[in-house]
Amino acid sequence: MPELPEVEVIRRGLAPRLRGRRFNGVAEGPHRLRRQSPAPDFSRWLPGRRVLDLRRRGKYLLLDLEGGATLLFHLGMTGRLLLTPGPPPPLPHVHLTFRLEGGLALLFQDVRRFGQALIFPPGMDLTPLEQVGREPLSPQVTARRLAKMARGRFRPLKNFLLDGRIMAGIGNIYASEIMFAARLHPAAPVGSLSPADWRRLLRHTRRILRAAIARGGTTINDYLDSHGRTGLFQLDLLVYGRHGEACRKCGAAIERLNQGGRSTFFCPCCQTPGAEQGREGRPDGACDAPFDNVSK
Numbered sequence: 001m002p003e004l005p006e007v008e009v010i011r012r013g014l015a016p017r018l019r020g021r022r023f024n025g026v027a028e029g030p031h032r033l034r035r036q037s038p039a040p041d042f043s044r045w046l047p048g049r050r051v052l053d054l055r056r057r058g059k060y061l062l063l064d065l066e067g068g069a070t071l072l073f074h075l076g077m078t079g080r081l082l083l084t085p086g087p088p089p090p091l092p093h094v095h096l097t098f099r100l101e102g103g104l105a106l107l108f109q110d111v112r113r114f115g116q117a118l119i120f121p122p123g124m125d126l127t128p129l130e131q132v133g134r135e136p137l138s139p140q141v142t143a144r145r146l147a148k149m150a151r152g153r154f155r156p157l158k159n160f161l162l163d164g165r166i167m168a169g170i171g172n173i174y175a176s177e178i179m180f181a182a183r184l185h186p187a188a189p190v191g192s193l194s195p196a197d198w199r200r201l202l203r204h205t206r207r208i209l210r211a212a213i214a215r216g217g218t219t220i221n222d223y224l225d226s227h228g229r230t231g232l233f234q235l236d237l238l239v240y241g242r243h244g245e246a247c248r249k250c251g252a253a254i255e256r257l258n259q260g261g262r263s264t265f266f267c268p269c270c271q272t273p274g275a276e277q278g279r280e281g282r283p284d285g286a287c288d289a290p291f292d293n294v295s296k
């Protein structure tokens with residue numbers, strides 16, 4: 001499922017090719033996305049309007065249009081936005097084809113159809129964004145603020161990280177990687193984390209999200225960028241999808257935990273409570289080495 005880095009990679013790929021370009025029209029496929037504006041709404045607000053800019057909020061991609069309308073996309077589980085020159089190729093599961101000047105076509109392809117494509121007329125509130133929390137890569141998120149939101153709460157850390165109302169755009173893959181890097185157990189009650197834990201968690205959150213963007217995102221099954229290319233960050237994953245394999249830091253077997261119906265991957269040695277300070281009674285010192293020495 002595309003998370004913040006994948007949507008950001010798509011935004012960066014589309015922006016230079018779409019900015020300043022006019023929409024000509026839209027064609028719908030036989031099936032609808034989970035949330036999709038009616039065809040007359042697209043026809044009213046898109047043709048003839050230029051794309052002014054492309055923005056991202058969490059996992060949402062927003063195209064600001066001349067005249068004030070906004071075209072909003074969410075890729076759901078398996079959505080792709082592919083920009084093709086010339087006549088659109090006959091691909092399966094394309095539910096919307098946006099034609100642009102210069103012969104370009106922007107295709108919304110989505111096997112499972114959990115995606116969203118909505119047009120908002122000028123001045124209308126972008127209601128899907130009302131529940132979107134702060135951007136983890138912006139200075140609006142601070143360790144102090146996270147600690148404050150977690151104070152007195154028994155909620156597991158994994159659920160807290162996945163809550164898009166707290167921090168936007170973090171999903172199942174990056175949550176596992178972030179908690180491993182920060183050496184925090186996914187089931188740790190958030191109220192039990194120290195100020196140092198929150199600082200370390202936020203530092204690794206930003207480092208991992210930036211690294212994933214630089215690598216073009218993570219492709220496990222479906223994700224492709226707007227050029228149709230896979231990402232590369234799956235090669236850098238240290239715990240996600242690796243249950244039963246050796247931890248690259250300490251050699252212990254990576255475990256899988258079911259949290260809220262979703263799999264979390266973690267190292268039982270590196271992510272024990274207190275692991276970041278080193279802990280007495282360890283069989284060896286493997287898990288006490290600085291994380292940055294991890295080999296890939």
Ligand SMILES: [Zn+2]
Binds near residue numbers: 249287
């Ligand atoms: Zn380990």
